[in-house]
Amino acid sequence: MFPFRIPIKDWVSAAVDYLVSEFGPVFDGFSAFIYFLVNNLKDGMLLMHPIILIVLIAALTWKLAGWQMSIFALVGLLITENIGLWEPFVETLALVLTAEILVMVVGLPLGIYAARSDRFNSIIRPVLDFMQTMPAFVYLIPAVMFFGLGLVPGVVATFVFALPPLIRLTNLGIRQVPHELIEAADAFGATPMQKLLKVQVPVAKPTIMAGVNQSIMLGLSMVVIAAMIGAGGVGTNVLRGIQRLQVGEGFEAGLVVVILAIILDRLTASFGKTKQTG
Amino acid sequence: MKEKIVVKNLTKIFGNQPGKALEALKKGKSKADILNDHKQVVGVYDVSFDVHEKEIFVLMGLSGSGKSTLERLLNRLHEPTAGEIIIDGKDITKLNTNDLREFRRKHFCGMVFQNFAILPHRTVAENVEFGLELQGVDKDERREKAMKVIEQVGLTGNENSYPSQLSGGMQQRVGLARGLSVDAGIMLMDEAFSALDPLIRRQMQDELLELQDKMQKTIIFVTHDLDEAFRIGDRIAIMKDGRIEQIGTAEEIISKPASDYVRAFVEDMNRAAVLTAGAIMQPTVEIAFPGDGPRTILRKIRKNNLTGILMTDTRRNLKGYIRARELVDYLNKHKEEEKVPFDNSLLHMPSTVTPDKSMTEVMNIYNNTEFGPIAVVDEDNRLQGVIAKGNIISALSQQDDEMIGQDKNEDD
Numbered sequence: 001m002f003p004f005r006i007p008i009k010d011w012v013s014a015a016v017d018y019l020v021s022e023f024g025p026v027f028d029g030f031s032a033f034i035y036f037l038v039n040n041l042k043d044g045m046l047l048m049h050p051i052i053l054i055v056l057i058a059a060l061t062w063k064l065a066g067w068q069m070s071i072f073a074l075v076g077l078l079i080t081e082n083i084g085l086w087e088p089f090v091e092t093l094a095l096v097l098t099a100e101i102l103v104m105v106v107g108l109p110l111g112i113y114a115a116r117s118d119r120f121n122s123i124i125r126p127v128l129d130f131m132q133t134m135p136a137f138v139y140l141i142p143a144v145m146f147f148g149l150g151l152v153p154g155v156v157a158t159f160v161f162a163l164p165p166l167i168r169l170t171n172l173g174i175r176q177v178p179h180e181l182i183e184a185a186d187a188f189g190a191t192p193m194q195k196l197l198k199v200q201v202p203v204a205k206p207t208i209m210a211g212v213n214q215s216i217m218l219g220l221s222m223v224v225i226a227a228m229i230g231a232g233g234v235g236t237n238v239l240r241g242i243q244r245l246q247v248g249e250g251f252e253a254g255l256v257v258v259i260l261a262i263i264l265d266r267l268t269a270s271f272g273k274t275k276q277t278g
Numbered sequence: 279m280k281e282k283i284v285v286k287n288l289t290k291i292f293g294n295q296p297g298k299a300l301e302a303l304k305k306g307k308s309k310a311d312i313l314n315d316h317k318q319v320v321g322v323y324d325v326s327f328d329v330h331e332k333e334i335f336v337l338m339g340l341s342g343s344g345k346s347t348l349e350r351l352l353n354r355l356h357e358p359t360a361g362e363i364i365i366d367g368k369d370i371t372k373l374n375t376n377d378l379r380e381f382r383r384k385h386f387c388g389m390v391f392q393n394f395a396i397l398p399h400r401t402v403a404e405n406v407e408f409g410l411e412l413q414g415v416d417k418d419e420r421r422e423k424a425m426k427v428i429e430q431v432g433l434t435g436n437e438n439s440y441p442s443q444l445s446g447g448m449q450q451r452v453g454l455a456r457g458l459s460v461d462a463g464i465m466l467m468d469e470a471f472s473a474l475d476p477l478i479r480r481q482m483q484d485e486l487l488e489l490q491d492k493m494q495k496t497i498i499f500v501t502h503d504l505d506e507a508f509r510i511g512d513r514i515a516i517m518k519d520g521r522i523e524q525i526g527t528a529e530e531i532i533s534k535p536a537s538d539y540v541r542a543f544v545e546d547m548n549r550a551a552v553l554t555a556g557a558i559m560q561p562t563v564e565i566a567f568p569g570d571g572p573r574t575i576l577r578k579i580r581k582n583n584l585t586g587i588l589m590t591d592t593r594r595n596l597k598g599y600i601r602a603r604e605l606v607d608y609l610n611k612h613k614e615e616e617k618v619p620f621d622n623s624l625l626h627m628p629s630t631v632t633p634d635k636s637m638t639e640v641m642n643i644y645n646n647t648e649f650g651p652i653a654v655v656d657e658d659n660r661l662q663g664v665i666a667k668g669n670i671i672s673a674l675s676q677q678d679d680e681m682i683g684q685d686k687n688e689d690d
Contacts, residue, residue: 189383
């Protein structure tokens with residue numbers, strides 16, 4: 001139909017090549033930093049005897065999500081240990097938590113800024129749409145080019161995929177703070193920073209925490225995909241199950257992902273509940 | 279009386295071309311025309327008024343009348359388009375952002391809102407401390423102040439509750455306490471009691487008046503409820519389409535409505551509860567004195583077409599009431615005598631009332647009165663005026679003041 005073809009693929013490749021060649025050291029530094037974070041987190045958790053960590057997680061769940069969830073966590077984690085998937089489980093947990101920390105560090109300020117600036121909001125919205133709808137596999141390619149194979153591109157791909165809901169919900173939460181509360185703060189002579197920290201963020205907290213929860217869930221959904229570029233963790237076991245048609249092994253690994261997902265979901269959902277009801 | 283707030287020619291236009299709208303307004307275009315032609319919303323136009331120190335000044339109007347906008351202009355939650363707002367001698371429209379913030383902290387007790395606008399994640403005490411916290415008052419001091427105010431508004435025992443655990447009335451007490459905890463002179467209240475059910479609302483109005491006795495703030499109170507306005511307002515400004523139709527006390531507004539709009543507005547008002555004896559009484563056209571002979575007194579009665587006359591001494595101390603019919607009978611009995619002395623048996627004590635009594639009370643007294651008008655006297659029994667049946671009826675039927683004036687003391 002057209003006598004020419006728009007060379008989108010050439011542009012993207014050229015841009016990525018340029019970035020890799022010009023900013024290699026920057027990526028290396030970043031890569032080292034992520035590696036450091038994930039590994040320390042993982043090693044720290046593996047340093048403990050599995051039973052200690054299991055009891056700790058169960059206790060935390062008890063406090064935040066009630067005794068029923070605590071029993072679920074205890075049983076689920078013991079099963080994980082029993083079927084020999086403890087180490088990959090901890091690896092996955094470290095990877096997801098690291099990605100989530102990055103998401104929060106980047107997402108919260110961007111979400112807050114989007115709530116304060118309509119202009120920025122209108123710019124970032126299509127970007128977020130793009131990030132969320134672009135098939136997750138596509139992120140793997142540049143991630144690998146920038147950071148090589150392994151854990152770091154896995155974290156980065158997870159980060160990119162999990163970032164949008166936090167920005168969206170932080171933005172939404174702050175915009176939904178009742179107008180009268182803002183007027184009240186102004187009437188009492190609040191500075192913009194006081195207004196943000198004492199009114200907007202606390203009142204928006206349930207919505208923001210829903211964003212954290214959603215981004216963790218999205219991060220977990222990346223576990224298997226990230227394993228394709230060697231991120232490790234239980235995803236690798238699932239992947240191996242697929243490749244070798246070992247249904248049993250695949251199911252076991254999948255089950256561990258589900259257990260982790262449910263525990264993290266209930267824990268982060270409980271953060272969103274405010275004190276007023278309890 | 280000292281003026282706390284002086285507002286001069288204040289105008290607020292919402293929209294991106296306030297200049298054009300302002301010009302159109304000056305040419306006499308209406309609010310609706312300007313919305314149509316220029317897509318600008320006139321919030322408040324050319325409003326001037328004073329608020330006295332320590333009074334409750336009520337802004338009253340229907341929705342869209344600009345009353346809430348006007349209130350928000352006073353602390354510049356809305357930026358004025360034109361005009362001056364002088365508070366404690368300072369034109370606040372000229373303050374920059376930082377000075378404005380300081381000014382709000384020093385001069386305003388924040389604001390009290392219809393939907394309370396208290397923070398759901400904070401306890402009652404933490405909410406009450408809010409204003410002080412913003413000012414950087416240290417923790418112990420602000421808690422101490424907060425607890426004092428919490429006691430004043432009757433929330434003691436609830437200081438550690440969260441707002442969701444409180445009823446509407448209690449939540450608004452928190453809103454009130456939050457304002458009172460700040461050491462400032464002006465309190466802005468926006469439909470503060472409108473979200474409460476009628477009984478609680480009334481109770482809160484009473485409590486506000488009680489608190490005001492102690493706290494002595496200058497309160498600007500916005501409401502759409504005329505009863506509320508008349509109940510708590512020292513003076514009331516009735517607004518329509520962004521302008522003030524009339525400013526005055528409840529009595530002034532009821533007895534002398536400045537426009538048809540105000541007249542229509544106050545029509546449904548329970549006038550008996552608002553009008554006082556002082557507002558409906560008439561000056562006495564003629565008075566008898568103890569030195570007057572019966573014939574002189576009768577002449578005074580006849581001359582003014584009265585059915586009776588009040589007697590006071592020269593210092594207007596009320597002595598009694600003389601009925602024309604009895605006086606005529608008495609004179610007929612003593613027809614032959616050259617000089618008839620006044621007989622004290624002719625003197626009856628009329629019902630009396632002090633000027634501050636409401637019309638409801640006046641009507642009660644009237645129903646139990648056997649004769650004569652009701653004499654309005656001050657605490658020292660000095661005559662101030664009289665109320666006749668005609669005065670009561672015309673006041674209730676809301677006739678003009680001059681109509682009341684035409685009524686003579688016809689009774690008996």
